[in-house]
Each structure stands twice: as structure tokens, then as C-alpha cells.
Amino acid sequence: MRKDVLIIGxxxxxxxxxxxLALRGVECALLEMGDYCHGASGGNHGLLHSGGRYVVTDPPSAMECAKENAILRRTAPFCIEGTDGLFVSLPGDDPSFADPFLKGCKGSGVPAEELTAKEALSAEPGLSAEALRCIAVQDGSIDPFALVQANVDSAREAGAMVRNHCRVTDMVLEGGMVVRVKALDRRSGEILTIVPEIVINAAGAWAPQVAAMAGCEVAMGLDQGSMLVVDGRLCGHVVNRLRPPSDGDITVPNHTATVLGTTSRPAASPEDVAPSRNDMELLLRETSAMLPALRHCRVVRAYGGVRPLPGRGGRGASRTFSLITDERAGNLLSVVGGKLTTYRLMAERVSDQVCNALGARAGCRTRTEPLGPPADEAGGSVALARLRRKYGFKATTVSLADQRMLCSCEQVLRAEAQMVLAGPDALTLSDVMRRTRAGMGYCQGLDCALSLQELMMEAGGTEPLASLTEFLEERERGQALASGDQLRQEVLRRHVLQGVYGLGERE
Ligand SMILES: Cc1cc2nc3c(=O)[nH]c(=O)nc-3n(C[C@H](O)[C@H](O)[C@H](O)COP(=O)(O)OP(=O)(O)OC[C@H]3O[C@@H](n4cnc5c(N)ncnc54)[C@H](O)[C@@H]3O)c2cc1C
Structure with a gap:
């Protein structure tokens, strides 16, 4: 199969x-070895950065975040909550950090305003009464699964071929150029061969492995970070600690939950994502200093991701990005680093370079063109309002004829899962969960897993038992860290899975 551009990742x-690229009329294909968001894009904090976090330590990244934040709020409102954010300092924090922070905001174009403690408490009543200085910024919360799926849908509409569960396994070089790329499609077992003009390595933490298929090197520091999900929204704003970036600094309200994060340690491989008990304790301790109610909340999940950072990685590494070429494979371009918040800018820069090489003149459209048309007018039923919040303009494609509930924690209708299962991307239960949120809530799929499996079997899904086991194991990640009351709940959960559902002993 011939393509102008093949994107890996x-x-x-x-x-x-x-x-x-598809919007510029370039004939392109994307292959992803897992589901979209299998890597860092699904294992992150979900913070749409205002740039505030980087204004003192990494101003170029702060500027990129500030500009992209404004663009995404305009073009992708369906997957963003414009919560705004607060940076707060507590007793023990360096009181002299707030002034360079405010100066940095000004210098980097990050809108910021200092509030009095009284104003901050009235904006965010759960804030510690000990908060000393408080600066309001334009942080937000972003749903990466919805964002990435919307990009995939839009690319397909513009003519691109996009496939998940399709792993690139080999590259064949001739005369210092990649001439063929082979990939294994997990759905069909088929080996695909693509003949590309240009190959883009967008494999995140796997970028060095992908580059190695073409005999090239990409220097990258792998950095693991952990997050905790607590049930319920414990804050209305993103709440950040006003100090140099360190562990346990940020809480992000997201859908029905609050996400606490993050940590930073060198990772041994892109799969080295597992959080430790220490991470969990540290995150609860540090974030509850800002929002004391967090001490008494139920942690429903711990998860992690690996940051693909240029150079040697670590907290000190810049969060900007680089485009890397290598004369050993003249038509391979690797893109590394960056943030979820700046993904669009990274894509624009890569696409500019690709279009130059192909001699294509079309300019970038993603700065202004909405990511999918706006949702229909407000109004209609409660169910429709909920669907609009989750799917934007696609809400009306969910049939409301059958309003039976599939997942009561996240209020997901069976019809939503059916819509996803009828599409081209869902191969596993986890794929349905990422698109509908079924299984992401309080009980982490305990209640809906079997019904989901039934729907998959009705839709002719493959390997239903393997898919169910994968789903439950994935949902269990982090539960093993539970202690005290949370451990009691975990024992009950295991009893239901093993004793009632008969799913057997699992590690
Ligand atoms: C702990 C943590 C917290 C973060 N928090 C935030 C935040 O709050 N806000 C923010 O803006 N950014 C955040 N980030 C950064 C952000 O998540 C990443 O910069 C961004 O998601 C990277 O996206 P990517 O597409 O480059 O990489 P990835 O999302 O890792 O995508 C690479 C993809 O390549 C695929 N792939 C690899 N090899 C192959 C192959 N051989 N064939 C086919 N496919 C392949 C992988 O499966 C993967 O899906 C965080 C990161 C981490 C780890």
C-alpha cells in the first residue's frame, strides 16, 4: 500500500x-500498536496547562502551553472543562517564589492574578485555611481519550487511514531511505506492508525502539509519574502548589473524580508505569495539605505513565519538543518531548516540515478549525445533555430509544457502548471503556463488566473472555496498594469477582 506519509504511534x-496532514490534503496513514492513548496520552494527569507550572523553570514551555491552551479552548471545547486554576503557597513553602512566579507569568504571556486568601477561599472553599499566597491562572481539565479520538475521526473524514491494534514490526531500507514498513494487525493477524515517502516516528517513549528499526538513534530520558484517582470532585479548580515543580503538586477535577499527581523517577522502559505504595502515600500527603478533605476520600485507582522527555529526562528536563532527523534514514522524522497541551503545535511543526519535503503548499488549518462541529443546541432530555457533555456533536448519534443503564457509576447507557462497538476502533472491553467511561467510576467496572462483555459478544467481538480478564486486571491496577478501610473494600471486590463471578484467582 503506497502512502505519502506513515505515522507510527x-x-x-x-x-x-x-x-x-489529512486536512492539508496529504495522503497519510497512522498505525497504533494498542488502542489510541495506549502510552503517555492515556497515562497522564489530564491538566490543560495554563503554562503557570513552567513560568519560572521552563519559560519556552510556559509560552507554548499558554498559546495552545487558548487555541484548544476555542477549537475543542467538548473535551475541555475550563475550570481555571489556583497556585497556592502553604506554611513551609519558600515565600519568595510567588514574586518570580508572577513576573514569569507576565514574561511568558500566562494570564495570572493574585487573590487575597479570603477571595481564594471563597472561590475554592475546600482550600486549606493556611493558604498564604494564591494566584489564579487559566488551567483546565482535558479528556485525552475524547481529544485523541476526535483527531482520529477528523483525520478519517479527511481521507486518512487510521488503525489501532496494529504494531509496526520492521522497516526495510534501501539507499539510506525507508522503503517499506511492515506491521501486524491484531484483528486479522494480517501483515500490512506500507510503502511510504516519509515516515514519522511519533511513538513517544517507544521512539528509540522505532528509530532502531531504521538503524537510527533517538536520545530520550524515560521518566515515570504516578497519579491517584479519588472518587468525587474535591475541588472546582485545578489546584497547584506554588513552589518549584516537585512531587504531589497538583489536583485536577475530571468528570466524576479528582486526579492527584504526580511523581517523577527514572523509568526502566516504556512499560515501567506501575505506581508504588510510596507514591500513593506521598500524593495523598502532599495534595491533602492543599485540600484537607482529600485525607478522607476513597482512592479508586492508582495509575502511571512514562514521560517521553528529550535528553536525559527528570524534573529538570524541558517540556518543549524536538524534531530529529538522522542521515542513516533520510525520510524518517522523529518527534519527541512536549505535552498533551501542546500536541497540536507539535503536529503543526511536523506537518510543516513534511509538506516542505513533499513540496505540498497547503497551510495548517488546525489553529482555527473546530475539532468536529459544535454540539446541537442545548435542550432536550437529561440523558441528551449528559451525552452532549461527553460526545459533543456526536451525542445525537446515540440512540435514545433504549435508555437502559450499563454503568451506573458513570451513567453510561447500553446504547453508548453499542454505538462504539458498531464503529471501527473497539476490539476490547477497555476500548469501549475509554470511549464511554463505563468502568471508570466508583466500582471500577465491578458492576458493568459482565454486561459490557455480553454486549461485545452480541456485537461479535473477538476473544470475549480474554477481553474481560484484561479489562478487570487493568481496572485492578493500583488496588493492591490499598490499606485500612480501602483494603476492606478491595477484599469485598475480590470476593465478588472470584466468589460470585467465578473469575478465579488472579495475581
Ligand atoms: C505522569 C504523566 C503526567 C502527565 N501530565 C500531563 C498533563 O497533565 N498535561 C499535559 O499537557 N501533559 C502531561 N503529560 C505529558 C503528556 O502525557 C505527553 O507528553 C503526551 O501524552 C505524549 O504523547 P505522544 O503521542 O507523544 O506519546 P504517547 O501517548 O506515548 O504515544 C505513543 C504511541 O506510540 C505507540 N507505539 C509505540 N511503538 C509502536 C509501534 N511499534 N507500532 C505502532 N505504535 C507504536 C504507543 O502504543 C503509543 O500509543 C504527562 C505525562 C506523564 C507520563
Missing amino acids: GGATGAGIVRD
């Missing part, structure tokens, strides 16, 4: 690139 960066 279906995280935010790859999905952004395939959309940008």
Missing part, C-alpha cells in the same frame, strides 16, 4: 499529525 502527537 496513535497518542495525541500522532493523532494530531495525521489530522493536520
Whole structure:
């Protein structure tokens, strides 16, 4: 199969690139080995950065975040909550940090305003009464799964071929150019051969492995970060600690939950994502200093991701991005680093370079063109309002004829799962969960897993038992860290899975 451009990796960066190029009329394909967001794009904090976090330590990244934040709020409102954010300092924090922070905001174009403690408490009543200085910024919360899927949908509409569960396994070189790329499609077992003019390596933390297939090197630091999900929204704003970036600094309200994060340690491989008990304790301790009610909340999940950082990685590494070429494979371009918040900008820069090389003149459209048409007018039923919040303009494609509930924690209708199962992307139960949120809530799929499996079997889904086991194991990640009351709940959960559902002993 001939393509002008093959993109390897279906995280935010790859999905952004395939959309940008397809909108410019370039014939392109994207292959992703897992589901979209299998890597860091699904294992992150979900913070739409205002740039505030980087104004003192990494101003170029702060500027990129500030500009992209404004663009995404305009073009992708269906997957963003414009919560705004607060940076707060507590007793013990360096009181002299707030002034360079405010100066940095001004210098980097990050809108910021200092509030009095009284104003801050009235804006965010759960805030610690000990908060000393408080600066309001334009942080937000973003749903990466919805964002990436919308890029994929838009790219397909513009003519791109996009496939998940399709792993690139080999590259064949001739005369210092990649001439063929082979991939294994998990659905059909088929080996695909693509003959591309240009190959984009957007494989995140796997970028060095993908580059190695072409005999090239990409220097990258792998950095693991952990997050906790607590049930319920414990804050209305994103709440950040006003100090140099360190562990346990940020709480992000997201859908029905609050996400606490993050940590930073060197990762041994892109799969080295597991959080430790220490991470969990640290995150609860540090974030509850800002929002004391967090001490008494139920942690429903712990998860992690690996940051693909240029150079040696670590907290000190810049969060900007680089485009890397290598004369050993003249038509391979690797893109590394960056943030979820800046994925669109990364895609624009890559696409500009690709279009130059191809001699294509079309300019970037993603800065202004909405990511999918706006949702229909407000109004209609409660169910429709909920669907609009989750799917934007696609809400009306969910049939409301059958309003039976599939997942009561996240209020997901069976019809939503049926819509996803009728599409081209869902191979496993986890794929349905990422698109509908079924199984992401309080009980982490305990209640809906079997019904979901039944729907998959009705839709002719493959390997239903393997898919169910994968789903439950994935949902269990982090539960093993539970202690006290949470451990009691975990024992009950295991009893239901093993004793009632008969799913047997699992590690
Ligand atoms: C702990 C943590 C917290 C973060 N928090 C935030 C935040 O709050 N806000 C923010 O803006 N950014 C955040 N980030 C950064 C952000 O998540 C990443 O910069 C971004 O998601 C990277 O996207 P990507 O597409 O480049 O990489 P990835 O999402 O990792 O995508 C790479 C993809 O390539 C695929 N792939 C690899 N090899 C192959 C192959 N051989 N064939 C086919 N496919 C392949 C992988 O399966 C993967 O899906 C965070 C990151 C981490 C780890």
C-alpha cells in the first residue's frame, strides 16, 4: 500500500499529525500498536496547562502551553472543562517564589492574578485555611481519550487511514531511505506492508525502539509519574502548589473524580508505569495539605505513565519538543518531548516540515478549525445533555430509544457502548471503556463488566473472555496498594469477582 506519509504511534502527537496532514490534503496513514492513548496520552494527569507550572523553570514551555491552551479552548471545547486554576503557597513553602512566579507569568504571556486568601477561599472553599499566597491562572481539565479520538475521526473524514491494534514490526531500507514498513494487525493477524515517502516516528517513549528499526538513534530520558484517582470532585479548580515543580503538586477535577499527581523517577522502559505504595502515600500527603478533605476520600485507582522527555529526562528536563532527523534514514522524522497541551503545535511543526519535503503548499488549518462541529443546541432530555457533555456533536448519534443503564457509576447507557462497538476502533472491553467511561467510576467496572462483555459478544467481538480478564486486571491496577478501610473494600471486590463471578484467582 503506497502512502505519502506513515505515522507510527496513535497518542495525541500522532493523532494530531495525521489530522493536520489529512486536512492539508496529504495522503497519510497512522498505525497504533494498542488502542489510541495506549502510552503517555492515556497515562497522564489530564491538566490543560495554563503554562503557570513552567513560568519560572521552563519559560519556552510556559509560552507554548499558554498559546495552545487558548487555541484548544476555542477549537475543542467538548473535551475541555475550563475550570481555571489556583497556585497556592502553604506554611513551609519558600515565600519568595510567588514574586518570580508572577513576573514569569507576565514574561511568558500566562494570564495570572493574585487573590487575597479570603477571595481564594471563597472561590475554592475546600482550600486549606493556611493558604498564604494564591494566584489564579487559566488551567483546565482535558479528556485525552475524547481529544485523541476526535483527531482520529477528523483525520478519517479527511481521507486518512487510521488503525489501532496494529504494531509496526520492521522497516526495510534501501539507499539510506525507508522503503517499506511492515506491521501486524491484531484483528486479522494480517501483515500490512506500507510503502511510504516519509515516515514519522511519533511513538513517544517507544521512539528509540522505532528509530532502531531504521538503524537510527533517538536520545530520550524515560521518566515515570504516578497519579491517584479519588472518587468525587474535591475541588472546582485545578489546584497547584506554588513552589518549584516537585512531587504531589497538583489536583485536577475530571468528570466524576479528582486526579492527584504526580511523581517523577527514572523509568526502566516504556512499560515501567506501575505506581508504588510510596507514591500513593506521598500524593495523598502532599495534595491533602492543599485540600484537607482529600485525607478522607476513597482512592479508586492508582495509575502511571512514562514521560517521553528529550535528553536525559527528570524534573529538570524541558517540556518543549524536538524534531530529529538522522542521515542513516533520510525520510524518517522523529518527534519527541512536549505535552498533551501542546500536541497540536507539535503536529503543526511536523506537518510543516513534511509538506516542505513533499513540496505540498497547503497551510495548517488546525489553529482555527473546530475539532468536529459544535454540539446541537442545548435542550432536550437529561440523558441528551449528559451525552452532549461527553460526545459533543456526536451525542445525537446515540440512540435514545433504549435508555437502559450499563454503568451506573458513570451513567453510561447500553446504547453508548453499542454505538462504539458498531464503529471501527473497539476490539476490547477497555476500548469501549475509554470511549464511554463505563468502568471508570466508583466500582471500577465491578458492576458493568459482565454486561459490557455480553454486549461485545452480541456485537461479535473477538476473544470475549480474554477481553474481560484484561479489562478487570487493568481496572485492578493500583488496588493492591490499598490499606485500612480501602483494603476492606478491595477484599469485598475480590470476593465478588472470584466468589460470585467465578473469575478465579488472579495475581
Ligand atoms: C505522569 C504523566 C503526567 C502527565 N501530565 C500531563 C498533563 O497533565 N498535561 C499535559 O499537557 N501533559 C502531561 N503529560 C505529558 C503528556 O502525557 C505527553 O507528553 C503526551 O501524552 C505524549 O504523547 P505522544 O503521542 O507523544 O506519546 P504517547 O501517548 O506515548 O504515544 C505513543 C504511541 O506510540 C505507540 N507505539 C509505540 N511503538 C509502536 C509501534 N511499534 N507500532 C505502532 N505504535 C507504536 C504507543 O502504543 C503509543 O500509543 C504527562 C505525562 C506523564 C507520563
